[in-house]
Amino acid sequence: MTTLPASMFAVVQTHDGYSASATGPVIEDASDWLAEAEVPLPEPAAGQVLIRMRAASVNPSDIHFIKGEYGQPRVKGMPAGFEGCGDVVAAGDGAEGLIGQRVAFVAAGSGAWAEYVVTQAMMCIPLRPEISDEDGAAQIVNPLTAMAMVDIARNAGDAFVVSAATSQLGKLMCSLGRDLGLKPIALVRRAEAADTLRDLGAAKVLVTTVDDVAQKFAALSATLKPRVFLDAVADQLSEQIFCAMPNGARWVCYGKLSTEMPQLTQMGQLIFQGKQIEGFWLTKWMMSTPPADQMRVVGEVQARFADGRWKTDISERLGLRDLVSNLVSALKKSDGKVIITP
Amino acid sequence: MTTLPASMFAVVQTHDGYSASATGPVIEDASDWLAEAEVPLPEPAAGQVLIRMRAASVNPSDIHFIKGEYGQPRVKGMPAGFEGCGDVVAAGDGAEGLIGQRVAFVAAGSGAWAEYVVTQAMMCIPLRPEISDEDGAAQIVNPLTAMAMVDIARNAGDAFVVSAATSQLGKLMCSLGRDLGLKPIALVRRAEAADTLRDLGAAKVLVTTVDDVAQKFAALSATLKPRVFLDAVADQLSEQIFCAMPNGARWVCYGKLSTEMPQLTQMGQLIFQGKQIEGFWLTKWMMSTPPADQMRVVGEVQARFADGRWKTDISERLGLRDLVSNLVSALKKSDGKVIITP
Numbered sequence: 001m002t003t004l005p006a007s008m009f010a011v012v013q014t015h016d017g018y019s020a021s022a023t024g025p026v027i028e029d030a031s032d033w034l035a036e037a038e039v040p041l042p043e044p045a046a047g048q049v050l051i052r053m054r055a056a057s058v059n060p061s062d063i064h065f066i067k068g069e070y071g072q073p074r075v076k077g078m079p080a081g082f083e084g085c086g087d088v089v090a091a092g093d094g095a096e097g098l099i100g101q102r103v104a105f106v107a108a109g110s111g112a113w114a115e116y117v118v119t120q121a122m123m124c125i126p127l128r129p130e131i132s133d134e135d136g137a138a139q140i141v142n143p144l145t146a147m148a149m150v151d152i153a154r155n156a157g158d159a160f161v162v163s164a165a166t167s168q169l170g171k172l173m174c175s176l177g178r179d180l181g182l183k184p185i186a187l188v189r190r191a192e193a194a195d196t197l198r199d200l201g202a203a204k205v206l207v208t209t210v211d212d213v214a215q216k217f218a219a220l221s222a223t224l225k226p227r228v229f230l231d232a233v234a235d236q237l238s239e240q241i242f243c244a245m246p247n248g249a250r251w252v253c254y255g256k257l258s259t260e261m262p263q264l265t266q267m268g269q270l271i272f273q274g275k276q277i278e279g280f281w282l283t284k285w286m287m288s289t290p291p292a293d294q295m296r297v298v299g300e301v302q303a304r305f306a307d308g309r310w311k312t313d314i315s316e317r318l319g320l321r322d323l324v325s326n327l328v329s330a331l332k333k334s335d336g337k338v339i340i341t342p
Numbered sequence: 343m344t345t346l347p348a349s350m351f352a353v354v355q356t357h358d359g360y361s362a363s364a365t366g367p368v369i370e371d372a373s374d375w376l377a378e379a380e381v382p383l384p385e386p387a388a389g390q391v392l393i394r395m396r397a398a399s400v401n402p403s404d405i406h407f408i409k410g411e412y413g414q415p416r417v418k419g420m421p422a423g424f425e426g427c428g429d430v431v432a433a434g435d436g437a438e439g440l441i442g443q444r445v446a447f448v449a450a451g452s453g454a455w456a457e458y459v460v461t462q463a464m465m466c467i468p469l470r471p472e473i474s475d476e477d478g479a480a481q482i483v484n485p486l487t488a489m490a491m492v493d494i495a496r497n498a499g500d501a502f503v504v505s506a507a508t509s510q511l512g513k514l515m516c517s518l519g520r521d522l523g524l525k526p527i528a529l530v531r532r533a534e535a536a537d538t539l540r541d542l543g544a545a546k547v548l549v550t551t552v553d554d555v556a557q558k559f560a561a562l563s564a565t566l567k568p569r570v571f572l573d574a575v576a577d578q579l580s581e582q583i584f585c586a587m588p589n590g591a592r593w594v595c596y597g598k599l600s601t602e603m604p605q606l607t608q609m610g611q612l613i614f615q616g617k618q619i620e621g622f623w624l625t626k627w628m629m630s631t632p633p634a635d636q637m638r639v640v641g642e643v644q645a646r647f648a649d650g651r652w653k654t655d656i657s658e659r660l661g662l663r664d665l666v667s668n669l670v671s672a673l674k675k676s677d678g679k680v681i682i683t684p
Contacts, residue, residue, distance in 0.1 A: 022608070022609075022610060069610065070614070071610070071613065071614030071615075234606075234609045253609055253612050253613060254613060255613075256609050256610055256613075261605040261606055261607050261609075262605065262606050262609075263603040263604065263605050263606075264576075264603055264604050264605075264606065264619075265603050266364070267576045267595055267598050267603075267604075267621075268364060268411065268413070268598060268621075269621075270595050270619065270620055270621030271413065271595060271596060271597075271598075271621035271622065271623045272412070272413025272621070272623055272626075273413075273621075274621065274623070274626060275620075275621070276618055276619060276620040276621070277606075277612065277618060277619040277620075278612055278617075278618040278619075279609075279610075279611075279612030279613035279614070279615075279616065279617070279618070280613065281613045281614055281616070284616060
C-alpha cells in the first residue's frame with residue numbers, strides 16, 4: 001500500500017444548511033455552489049473506511065443537495081457528491097475487512113467528488129471484477145431506488161406508471177418491471193425516446209408534450225389499471241395522471257424536476273377512492289429495511305450489471321479538476337450520467 | 343302491528359349519477375336537488391329491514407350526495423338522506439330478529455328522509471331505551487367517524503389537529519381525544535367558539551381567521567408535535583398546517599368544505615420527511631373493519647350517549663313536509679344538527 005498524502009484535491013460545497021427556495025435540480029453556474037479546494041485527507045473513525053476514488057457519478061440528488069434543497073443540510077467546505085466507487089485504503093476499528101477491496105459506496109462521511117472519501121463500511125458494496133468502474137460509480141443510488149420502488153408497484157398490481165422515463169432511473173424501472181412480468185407505462189417528453197423505452201421494457205409509452213395527453217392516459221388507465229405512479233416530476237400533469245388512475249392509486253413522489261406547485265383538483269378521490277399521495281427516499285428505505293433484504297436487492301443489482309442486463313449510459317466524463325467549470329454544460333446532455341474521474 | 347300503507351311521503355332526489363362539479367356542501371335552493379313525492383312503500387329483500395322513521399338527520403355528506411359530489415351515484419326519484427332512527431316494522435329473510443326493535447340506521451337501500459326506509463340489517467344498531475330519538479338519529483355517521491379517526495390519531499402519537507372543530511364531528515373528536523388522554527388541537531373560524539371547545543376537550547384552540555395563523559400553528563406544532571391532521575376543509579390553509587407539522591405527519595382528509603384547490607408547495611416534505619396525504623371514508627371503514635371491531639366501537643358510542651358524555655346539539659327541527667322549503671335556512675344556523683321528524 002502506498003503512503004497516503006496529508007491533503008487531497010476536492011470539489012467542496014460553498015454554502016451551509018438549507019436554502020429557503022426549491023427551484024429544482026438545475027444550475028446555471030456551478031461556481032455558485034461549488035469550489036475547488038485542497039483539503040486535509042479525511043480520517044476514518046470506527047466502522048468507517050477511507051476510499052481512493054476511481055469514479056464518482058452525478059445524480060439529480062447531488063444538485064438538489066448543493067443547492068440546499070435536499071433532506072440533509074450542507075456543510076460549507078465539505079466535498080460534495082453522494083456516490084462513487086474506489087479502493088479501500090484504510091479503515092477504522094471494525095472495518096478492516098474491507099481494506100484492499102474495490103467497492104461501490106454511498107458517501108456518508110465526506111463527499112465522493114474528491115480524491116479520497118470517508119464513509120461507513122455498511123455503505124460499501126464490494127464489486128465483482130466484471131463490473132467496470134463506471135458502472136460501479138452508479139451502482140447503488142439508482143439501482144436500489146429502482147428495485148425498491150418497483151417492489152412497491154409489484155405489491156399493488158401489474159401495471160405502474162413511471163414519469164421522466166428516459167432518466168437512468170426511469171430506464172432501470174422499465175426494464176426491471178418487464179423482467180418481473182409487470183407492465184410499465186412510461187411517460188416521456190420527446191417522441192423520439194419511445195422506441196428505446198419500448199425496447200427496454202415499457203409496455204406503453206406516452207408522450208407528455210402532446211395536447212391530449214390526459215385523455216390518452218385516461219384511456220390507458222381504464223385498460224391497464226395502474227395502481228402506483230412513480231413520479232420524479234411532480235407538476236400539474238402529474239396530478240392529472242394521478243386523478244385518472246383507478247381506485248386505490250398511490251402517487252409516489254421521489255423527485256421534483258418541475259418547479260410547478262401542483263393543485264389538488266379532486267380531493268374527493270382521496271376520500272371516496274382511497275387514493276393517497278406519498279414520497280420515497282432511498283436514505284429512509286436504507287435505514288428502515290433490514291440488512292438481509294438490502295443485501296438480497298444489492299446482489300440482484302450486481303448480477304444485472306455483471307451479465308450486461310443493466311448498464312450505465314454515460315453522457316459525459318469529467319476529470320475532478322474540470323468539474324466546476326464543465327458540470328453545467330455536461331448536465332445539458334440528457335439520456336445519460338455524468339461520470340467523474342480523479 | 344298496524345297494517346302498512348301502500349305508499350309513503352318522501353323527499354326524493356331530482357338528479358341521476360354524479361355532477362361534474364365540486365362546489366361543496368352548500369345549497370341555495372333545496373328544490374334544485376330535492377322534491378316532495380308520494381312513492382310506493384319500499385320492500386325489504388333478504389337481509390334487509392323496513393323501518394318506520396322516527397327521526398332523521400342532515401349530514402354534510404347528504405348535501406354532497408344530493409349535489410352529485412359524493413362517492414355514490416344519485417338515483418332520481420329515490421328518497422335522500424343517509425341516517426336516522428326508527429322502528430323495524432318488517433323484514434326480509436334472515437333479518438326477522440330485528441322486527442319490533444327501535445334502531446339507529448344508515449340508509450343503504452332507500453333514503454332516510456321518508457316515512458319508511460329500507461336498509462341492510464347489518465346497517466342497524468338496536469338502541470338502548472335511555473337514548474332519545476334525536477340522539478339516535480345521529481348515532482352512527484358522526485360518532486363512528488369520530489371514533490375511527492381518533493383511533494388513527496391515537497396510533498400515531500398524542501397530539502392531533504382537527505379542522506372545522508365546531509362541527510358536531512369536530513366536537514366529538516375533541517371530547518373523545520381528551521377522554522383518551524390525547525391532545526386535540528382545534529382549528530376554528532370564530533374566536534367566540536374557543537372557550538366551548540376548550541371545555542369540550544381541546545388542548546389548544548387556534549382561530550384560523552387571524553393573519554398569522556400559520557406562524558402560530560408552527561409554534562404549537564414544534565411543541566406538541568401532532569402527527570395526524572383530521573381535516574374537513576382541505577383549502578390552502580390546510581396545506582400550510584400540514585407543511586408545519588413534523589416528520590411523518592399524515593393529512594387525513596374526510597371532507598371538503600372549501601371549494602379552493604390547495605397547491606402542494608412543499609412536495610419535498612413527502613420525500614424527505616415521510617409525510618403523506620390520504621382520505622377517510624366511513625363507508626370504506628365499515629366495509630373493511632371486522633364486525634367485532636365495529637361492534638366494540640358501536641358499544642362505546644352508545645355508552646357515551648347513554649351516560650350523557652355525548653349529546654347531539656340540535657340547531658333546528660323540521661317536519662318531513664317542511665324539509666324542501668326550510669332546509670336552506672335551517673342549515674345556515676351553525677353549531678348543531680338539523681333533525682327531521684315524520
